[in-house]
Amino acid sequence: MKANLTTICSIDTQEEIRGFLNKFFEGVDDLTDQKRNQVVLAIDEAIANAIIHGNDSDGEKSIQLDLDVDKKRIHIEISDIGLFDEIMNNDKKDKDLKSVIKEKQKGGLGLKLIYSIMDVVCFYTQNNKSYCLMVKLLK
Template sequence: MQDRIRISCSRQNLQQVRDFVRDFLLAGKRSEVIVNQVVLAVDEVVANFIIHANEEDSSQFLDLILVLVNHRLEIEIEDHGSNLFLPRGATPTPDLREYIRQGRRGGMGMALVSRIMDRVEFFERNSHTICHLTKELA
């Protein structure tokens, strides 16, 4: 099973992405818990591309490809913007108490994505940033 979608880099398209991922996984008869986790992870990565890599420039676009083979979900998010957005290294688990104490906002998303998904990889292909997410679905 495979599907794809292209969106412009606008926050207004995040709901479309969430619906796309949800519909794809529900068509594969996945549990609501798994569906919600994967939707959250994809939403976070796409939001980071839209906001941080493309500064919400709606003339730029992202391609999302979802592939489900047996019990393995592969997600590829390709950023067609002119800036490479390559987070480096493992995302540390933040100290939640310290975040709350400091009143910090943000910076937790990729740590959450790393906990939800089995693999999170960022790399460059043809001068575009690619995020590849993998999850084994039991």
């Protein structure tokens, strides 16, 4: 089962993308409602990061989302996320909650959510394009 979507870099599109994802994942066996909601959330977080931080919400740019599901796993690829260096150099995913509260940060929780929900998370570049690869195991 495969699907793909191309969207402009605007947070205005996110509600629609979540609708698309929910509909797509409804057809996936072995995915409970809770797991489906979590996977949609992780993808939403990755896309929000790519739009806001990676591409400065530049509506001229676009993001590609590719989904591939088999009996064992959900494979998600997002490109061009535009924030390869930032991802490689930050420690936000490991930041503890008390520091986030103390520093009154609005951001920094998205990566924590992604890493908590997904079984594999990987960022890489290829041919001057940056990618976010995520895998959720189904069994």
